[in-house]
Amino acid sequence: DEDVHIVGLSVLSGSHMNLVPEVLDGLREAGLGDVPVVVGGIIPPSDAEALTALGVAAVFTPKDYGLTGIMRGIAEIVRTANGLDRA
Template identity: 70%
Template sequence: MGKPGLDGHSNGAEQVAVRARDAGFEVIYRGIRLTPEQIVAAAIAEDVHCVGLSILSGSHMELVPDVLEGLRAAGLDDIPVIVGGIIPESDGKRLMEQGVAAVYTPKDFGLTAIMGGIVDVIRKANDLS
């Protein structure tokens, strides 16, 4: 999990990371102000099952495609990417069309439901559903 770009608001990402750990996930949270390249490098180094991105700065349409492309270039296009943040519905649809597995916005504040959604995304990516 990471926060790409210059956004320094990490509270939501940290709440999701803590809840995910409580739910039994192994969470690697690399912090704020990461480049897409740093996020891809962490996904490679940690052999992750899912990449979570939190973006509140409005730069999701620039940064998320860069992460997706980096994963594809590394041969990791089978790793699902989940994005959370201030994302208009129309942008969320476009991100999903580009390959994002799930988009969460402030309307999705139920952390237990989000954890279930992440499990579903990982199961689907691994043909376990």
């Protein structure tokens, strides 16, 4: 209802390989498959690759601690998803 631009999930339980596909499927079923999804948590590199292959726009782990860079990346994902030129 509010024109969501991005969905962010923080999964610290280790259940990201179960929860994230469910969210992606739910978004697609609701006609929102074009809304980018980013995920953060303690996610092994192989799982991050698998999540990206499923359609996740970005995966952030404890190695990603530069808040400014993370926010810049998220803003760029939103801009790209909405066909906006980089300012």
